[in-house]
Amino acid sequence: MSEATTTTVRARVPFWDNARFACIALVVLGHAVQRMTYDSDAALTLYLVVYAFHMPALAVISGYFSKSDPPGRTRMTRVITDILLPYVIFETLWTLTKWLVEGSANPNPTKPSWTLWFLLALGLFRLVLPYLALLRWPLLWAVVVSVGSGYLPNIDSTLSLSRTFGLLAFFTFGWWLREHDVVARWRLLDRRPWWAVAAAVLLFAGLVGWLSGHLWLCIALGALATLAWHYWRLRSVLRRLTARQRWDTAEEGSGVWNELDRLLYRNQVEMRVRKRRLLDMLRSYRAAAAALPDAVVVLDRNSQRVQWFNEAATALLGLHHPGDLGEALVERLQPMPLAHWLAGGRNAEPILDVPSPVDPAIRLNLRLIxxxxxxxxxxxxxxxxxxxxxxxxxxxVANVSHELRTPLTVVHGYLDMMDPEDFPGTGPMLEEMRKQSQRMAQLVEDLLTLSRLESQEHSEEETVAMQPMLATLRREAEAHSQGRHQISIDDLAGIDLQGSTKELHSAFSNLVTNAVRYTPAGGRIAVEFRREGDGAVLAVRDSGYGIPATHLPRLTERFYRVSSSRSRESGGTGLGLSIVKHILGLHHARLEIESEVGKGSVFSCHFDADHVRPRESAPLTSIED
Structure with a gap:
């Protein structure tokens, strides 16, 4: 059975590497202690402990990381490297140990020493393991071979075969632990306390120092080596973080640095996932904005330069990518009047109708958000x-209104010519006919007025004298009230307005007439003209029935009525507030409505500073009935 042809990156197993090389070091240490066993019982005891531990331990660990399936080319190559690399390490450590203990060393890597038999044994064990695993009880047979080989007197001792077979049981035991998942179930490799690593390093340094006669020097060197190793790991982590290198895999094993590697790897994975999700969201938002039929332009608030725009901005505004990116929008969209409008910022009102710079026939509605x-x-x-x-x-509407005006005038004229005395019993009927024909004529006049206002783009520019205007409003209110209300006029502003006197009188008169019409007898009506910052406001306050809050947004719609029966009785056409709204719009003013049922209403006309003019005469402080 051949191995898969696809190449995979083999992750390093820290436990296998660390434990293997630790056992190799113990092999060298054990043989170094052996030189001192003749003169010291303590050295003999230490040698027996070390020698009894490190050889079986290395065999168990080697068996744990061995596989029992038939080997392929890669597995065979790995067996060779697992023999050659430890052999070089063996010989290097053994040479250094002899130099420390004996004071001289003659390294010769071409001449095999006592370490070769053990490494060859591990390689042979790996080759034999697939056949041993075919048996019913492989661990039992390994013990039998190990024990039985010690009783055979004719085993060749050139490669210490007796000791080699003696370690086969430990090798098979390590493989058995892996096959039965004992280490994973008991969680033996999940944690490795820092104090255990420090204790092992200090113990090893102490042993080397005791053997060499420089105990504290070796302990200090061991501590410095530990610090140097930590510094190297820290520097490698900082270098990768500074260079923004990518953690491709999480480091296996335990320990602080491995845990840090896993944490950084996990954080990088989560960050990449979040970044990928944000990029996908940004692409989807940009795609949605690009697909909109409306032109969308992103502007820098301070410089008012173009940062981004969609495809519709090219057709509607004449912006082209990438030449217009970073350009000033006001200069790019000349002759559109945008400088003053953009200066308004959050308070900029939408531009309802402006010609496109691409084609004047295209009319645009602009909003700034x-x-x-x-x-x-x-x-x-x-x-x-x-x-x-x-x-x-x-x-x-204008044509229909013009066509209705003539027949209504004829009907109304004939009704006026008819005398109830000439037609006995028809008096109430003729009076109702006159009333309805007059109402229809007023409706036609309001429709014509509204059509004329809607067709205008600007109002007349003249100074509107507010003193005579307020006096006229007072007379009209008294005429409609016929003494049934308390009427007051307060002129607190001392200024005049700029605009059309006729149109503003029509708007103010509508508000005052509505206040009289919808306020019960004995109520109070107050008209107040005052300053508001650099602008001005004219407010009409009444103590009438009041309007529910649900109706306020629709009051300026054509023919909208809060109460149809009450409006019909009062003679209203339903167009008065719509006319007021259009007149104020031509004067760049706005209408605000406040009302509470049972307490009355306040209709306020707010004018900006551009439509305020100084008054030469003194203001009229108060005019009351």
Missing amino acids: PYSSDYWLLIARDVSKLLRLEQVRRDF
Whole structure:
């Protein structure tokens, strides 16, 4: 049976290497002590202990790491290297020991010494083991051969065959431990205390020092050697960490450094897995952003330079990769008015309609999203189709309103000409017809006004005098109230506004009329014009019915009513707040609504500093009914 042709990297087995070379050192030490056994009983005792331990121990360990299956080329080569390498180590240590003990040594590696018989025995044991394993009780037969060989007087002693066969039982015992998984089940190799290693090193150094007559010197050298070994391991770990080398495999065996190797290997594996997962997530996010139909541009918050953009940004904004990476967005997207808009940062309102720099026929909606402290996200959406549909809707409403105005005027004129006295019994009916025709005419006028506002891009630029405006609002409120409410006008700002007087009067009048219309008799209506930072705010406060919070977001929609019956009774068309919203939008202002059921509502018009102008005359402090 041949071995597999695929090459695999064999991991080093620390226990096998360390224990094997420790036993080799004990072999040399034992024979060195043998030279002193004639003059010292202590040396004889030490020699017997060492010699009785190291030879069987090496045989057991060698058998533990041997296999009983038929050997291949690699296994045969390994047997040779396991003989030659230990033999070189044997001879080197034996030469050094003779030099320390006797003071002289004549090394000759070509002349085999007493160490060769034992190494050859280990090689022969490995070759014999597959055949021995075929027997029913291999360990028993190994003991029989070992014991029986000692009673045979005619065994050749050239290679010390009696001692060789004597170690066969220990070799087979080591293989038997591996076959029955005794070491793993008893967890004999899982832990190796640091104190055991230190004690072994110091014991070995003490023995060498005792033999050489320099006990403390050898112990010191052993301690320094231990420190040097630890320094070498630490330096190798630091060098690999500094060079960002990769731990390909986890170091087997026990000990602090092996545990550190396993920990670093495990950390590197986990880090590589996390990095691979993050890269996959980043690729998926980039692929999703690149597939969006909207243009997505990542900007640096401080420099406002382009960091990344998707494919849609090329078609909608004219950005090209990689030339526009790192370029200033404001300069690249000229003539789009982005400088002032980007300066707003988190407070920048969306640009609802702006022509594309690629094609003016493409209309874009721009939004700026600060998604981190360092980067902004610019999203540009093509709203050309939506704007065309909106224009079609506006044209339709305007045309229908114009077509309805003439027949409604005729109907309303004929109704005014009809006298109830000429048609007895039709008075209430004619009055209701006049009321409904007037309501329809007002609805048509509001639709035409809304269509005109939606078609405008800018409002007129004139100074709106707020003193006369507030006085007019007071008169209109009193006319609608007919003395049923308490009305107050507070002019606390002392400034005027910039815009269209007609349009702003229409917006403010709508708010005041709604306050009178939806406030019960005896209620209070307050109009307050005051400063707000560098801007201004006009607030209309009432003590009316109040509006539930669920309705507030939709109040400015066309024809939206909180209560249809109440709006119909009050004569509203459902377009007033929509007109107010569009007028304020043309003036770059915003409408805020606060309301609480049973306590009233506050409608506030907020203007920025660009639409505030100084007033020459003194402010009107308060005008009350």
